[in-house]
Amino acid sequence: MPEFFFDHKLYYTPIEFALEHIGGTWKMPILWRLQQKTLRYGELKKDIPHITHKMLASQLRELEEKGMITREAFAVVPPRVEYTITDKGRKAIPVIETIMKYGYEMMKEAGIEYPKR
C-alpha cells in the first residue's frame, strides 16, 4: 500500500485514490445512469431519488473535472445541458457493478427484501 501526493492531497492507498473518483454518496449512482445514455440535468435529477439540486450540480462538476463525464451546454432557452460518460468513466462501471452486487448480497444477509425496483 503505497503513499503519494496528487493534486495537493495526500493518499495512503490506491483504495483512497479510487474512492476519490467514485466515492461519496452520489457519484456511483450518477455514473450508473449515464452508462446507458446521455442525459440532461433534469433527467438525472428525476432519475435519482432524493438527490438534492446542490449535490447533483456539485458532483457533476467534480466528475467532469476528473474526466469521468463531459458536459455539453446548448444555447437555447430554457437552457439544455447534457452529460455523457467518457471512456475513463466507463472504466468505473464494472467496479460499481461489483459494489452494487455486494450491496445486494449484504442486504439479503441482513434480511432486507429487495424493494421491487
Place this chain on the structure above:
Amino acid sequence: MPEFFFDHKLYYTPIEFALEHIGGTWKMPILWRLQQKTLRYGELKKDIPHITHKMLASQLRELEEKGMITREAFAVVPPRVEYTITDKGRKAIPVIETIMKYGYEMMKEAGIEYPKR
C-alpha cells in the same frame, strides 16, 4: 435503486449499504490485512501506515459489530487481542480487490508511479 430503512438509518441505494460495511478510509485496508491471517491489535497498527490508535480501535469495533471480523481477548498481561476475518468479511475481499485494481489503474492514468513497496 431501492430505498429502505435498516437499523434506524435510511439507505437510498445498495451502494450506500455496501459502503456501510467497507466504506471509510480504513475498513478496507484492515480487512485486506486480515484476509491473510489473524493479527493482533499491535500488528495491525504497525502494518497499516498512518492509521491512528483511535481510528484503528473504532473501525475494529464497527467491523466486529457488523460481523466482518471476530475479536478474541486473552487474559494475560500485557493484554493480547487477536482479530480474525469471518466468512462474511471474506465476501468483501473480491470487492476490495476490484476497487484496489481500479485505484492502481487510475493512478497509472494520472501518471503516478507505483511506489515500489
Place this chain on the structure above:
DNA sequence: CTGCATCCCCTGCGATACTG
C-alpha cells in the same frame, strides 16, 4: 432549466491523555 452562493448541521477523523 440549470448554475452558483450562503448558511448551518452533522459526522469522520486526528491529537491527546488517562485507564487497567
Place this chain on the structure above:
DNA sequence: CAGTATCGCAGGGGATGCAG
C-alpha cells in the same frame, strides 16, 4: 498492550434563495 474519552477541526451534504 489495548481500550476509552474528550476536544477540535474540516468537509460532506441539506435547505434555501438568487440569477441568467
